[in-house]
Amino acid sequence: MMLRDTYLIMTNEIKVTFRNPFWIFHGLVQPVIYLVLFGPLLNGVAEARGFPSANAIQFFAPGLLIMNALFSAGFVGFSLQDKVECGFLERLRVTPVSRIALAMGLILVSSIELLCQSGALVLCALLFGLRFDVWGGLLLVVLILLIGITMASTSFTLALLTREGGVLAGVTNTLVLPLLILSGVMLPVTFGPPLIQALARVDPFLYAVNAARALMSGAILDAAVPAAFVIFAVLSVVMLAVFIRGMREAVA
Amino acid sequence: MAAPIIRIEKLAKRFAGRGKKIVEAVREINLEVEKGEIFGLLGPNGAGKTTTMRMLCTLLVPTSGKATVTGFDLTTQAREIRRHIGYVGQKGGMEQVATGRENLMLHAQLYRMSKADAERRIDDLIERLDLASFADRKTATYSGGQRRIFDLASGVINMPELLFLDEPTTGLDPQSRARVRSEVRALNEQGTTIFLTTHYLEEADALCNRVAIVDRGKIVALGSPADLKKQIAGDIITLGFDDEGDVGAASSLMQGTELVIETQRADGSLHLYVDRGDHALPEIMRILGQAQQAPKTVHLSRPSLDDVFLKLTGHSLSEAETAE
Numbered sequence: 001m002m003l004r005d006t007y008l009i010m011t012n013e014i015k016v017t018f019r020n021p022f023w024i025f026h027g028l029v030q031p032v033i034y035l036v037l038f039g040p041l042l043n044g045v046a047e048a049r050g051f052p053s054a055n056a057i058q059f060f061a062p063g064l065l066i067m068n069a070l071f072s073a074g075f076v077g078f079s080l081q082d083k084v085e086c087g088f089l090e091r092l093r094v095t096p097v098s099r100i101a102l103a104m105g106l107i108l109v110s111s112i113e114l115l116c117q118s119g120a121l122v123l124c125a126l127l128f129g130l131r132f133d134v135w136g137g138l139l140l141v142v143l144i145l146l147i148g149i150t151m152a153s154t155s156f157t158l159a160l161l162t163r164e165g166g167v168l169a170g171v172t173n174t175l176v177l178p179l180l181i182l183s184g185v186m187l188p189v190t191f192g193p194p195l196i197q198a199l200a201r202v203d204p205f206l207y208a209v210n211a212a213r214a215l216m217s218g219a220i221l222d223a224a225v226p227a228a229f230v231i232f233a234v235l236s237v238v239m240l241a242v243f244i245r246g247m248r249e250a251v252a
Numbered sequence: 253m254a255a256p257i258i259r260i261e262k263l264a265k266r267f268a269g270r271g272k273k274i275v276e277a278v279r280e281i282n283l284e285v286e287k288g289e290i291f292g293l294l295g296p297n298g299a300g301k302t303t304t305m306r307m308l309c310t311l312l313v314p315t316s317g318k319a320t321v322t323g324f325d326l327t328t329q330a331r332e333i334r335r336h337i338g339y340v341g342q343k344g345g346m347e348q349v350a351t352g353r354e355n356l357m358l359h360a361q362l363y364r365m366s367k368a369d370a371e372r373r374i375d376d377l378i379e380r381l382d383l384a385s386f387a388d389r390k391t392a393t394y395s396g397g398q399r400r401i402f403d404l405a406s407g408v409i410n411m412p413e414l415l416f417l418d419e420p421t422t423g424l425d426p427q428s429r430a431r432v433r434s435e436v437r438a439l440n441e442q443g444t445t446i447f448l449t450t451h452y453l454e455e456a457d458a459l460c461n462r463v464a465i466v467d468r469g470k471i472v473a474l475g476s477p478a479d480l481k482k483q484i485a486g487d488i489i490t491l492g493f494d495d496e497g498d499v500g501a502a503s504s505l506m507q508g509t510e511l512v513i514e515t516q517r518a519d520g521s522l523h524l525y526v527d528r529g530d531h532a533l534p535e536i537m538r539i540l541g542q543a544q545q546a547p548k549t550v551h552l553s554r555p556s557l558d559d560v561f562l563k564l565t566g567h568s569l570s571e572a573e574t575a576e
Contacts, residue, residue: 001364005362008358008361008362012347012350012354012358015350015354016347016349016350019349019350020349085343086343086344086345086346086347086348087341087342087343087344087345087346088345088346088347089345090311090341090343090345091339091341091344091345091346091359091406092345092359092362093310093311094309094310094311094334094337094339095334095359095362095363095410096331096334096335096362096363096364097362249313
């Protein structure tokens with residue numbers, strides 16, 4: 001029954017998501033714009049002293065995949081808030097639907113969206129000369145999914161707690177922006193002063209970005225890889241459990 | 253006699269309010285609803301009607317107290333209850349970019365109906381409720397009335413024995429309102445027990461067999477609309493004045509007479525409860541005229557539920573509404 005419920009929620013979500021043309025724009029175009037407009041900017045920086053990679057796209061593309069996971073999944077709560085607002089979630093919660101299925105259905109759809117976006121990004125980056133290791137790339141897909149589950153669960157939970165769109169936007173930005181900047185996606189954290197470097201060390205996304213770069217270059221055994229997997233495996237399980245609990249007791 | 257379909261014992265809900273304030277939304281309500289009734293919770297916004305209903309629908313966990321709904325325990329058998337009840341919330345709950353039919357299909361399948369059974373049930377509902385002309389359009393294009401009828405269809409998709417309706421006609425035009433009411437009556441005639449909330453007095457009066465009047469989280473009166481109105485003997489004469497000072501003066505004049513059983517002030521007007529309005533009115537006008545306190549307007553009426561509400565709570569329903 002739980003599987004059937006999950007399937008029903010998931011297929012309904014997919015149907016609804018793909019009917020909204022805005023999704024294509026918001027979901028796919030944004031990361032591609034980053035790649036096209038921000039990537040070339042890095043070409044000049046790549047020649048600077050201390051820059052870890054001579055090739056800007058090899059440095060930037062893996063980070064961009066992580067950034068996309070952080071942003072795309074980090075903002076899914078807004079769609080749930082719409083569902084709360086129009087009573088849709090409440091309507092489902094008075095049916096005997098399994099609460100776990102309700103949460104899993106939404107998480108699965110956000111994961112599928114993330115996979116599509118990541119695929120589009122990689123295709124684009126290939127045009128810019130990206131080269132990556134196949135096995136490392138497959139492992140990176142798993143890491144991206146773990147990040148997606150973590151962030152989507154967090155965002156969905158925040159959406160249930162905050163209720164107001166403005167509050168959710170504020171909380172999300174305050175959470176996501178520092179995580180992004182300290183992760184070293186844009187510029188290497190090693191460029192920064194000791195305080196920033198110390199702060200970056202508690203940002204799980206620093207490990208994710210480092211692991212992504214290692215995986216793409218084929219260095220599967222790099223220390224950053226197991227660190228990132230352990231961190232996000234734990235975080236994804238914890239946040240998913242919190243989200244399911246929220247679905248059980250949702251106030252809204 | 254059969255067991256009540258809803259039995260509530262000391263059900264309460266407290267919310268954390270601003271700061272350290274605790275909001276007592278529902279204060280230890282006791283209530284029984286029998287099978288086959290159309291039962292109404294009547295009260296102003298913020299009285300605790302919706303909170304009570306949401307607890308009974310398993311959407312909200314009570315702070316304390318006990319309840320059984322359709323024979324199942326609210327705290328331990330929520331899933332069983334969900335199978336046997338229908339619920340139409342204030343917001344409806346249709347997915348905007350899906351059609352009405354698609355929405356119903358999702359809901360039906362979540363009630364564990366097979367696709368074939370669901371299709372049959374949906375076709376039946378669409379025909380019976382006359383929804384065919386817009387069933388295959390996106391619900392975003394529906395008018396308020398069309399949406400409400402579809403919400404009703406969704407609420408009964410699982411053929412519930414008990415249907416909860418939260419403010420079923422709020423925000424509708426008079427025509428749609430009448431339509432929703434007649435559908436509710438029809439459902440009730442087919443054997444569905446109805447539990448609804450409303451802040452429309454005429455709705456409670458016209459639709460419900462029994463009404464509980466709720467104010468500030470408590471039930472202040474319970475009975476059939478006719479019984480409740482009988483609590484107010486005789487007739488009501490309402491005198492309108494230009495300023496509060498005149499209301500006060502007239503009030504003290506009237507309290508001195510034997511004609512008037514009781515007086516009640518409500519902004520700018522004075523309500524007089526009298527035995528026979530037709531006999532009392534000329535005498536009252538004579539007394540006020542002599543004292544140079546003639547009112548601006550006079551209104552003689554049979555008691556309405558609003559008068560019951562006013563008498564029980566000290567404020568009128570419409571007043572309480574604006575105070576929210």
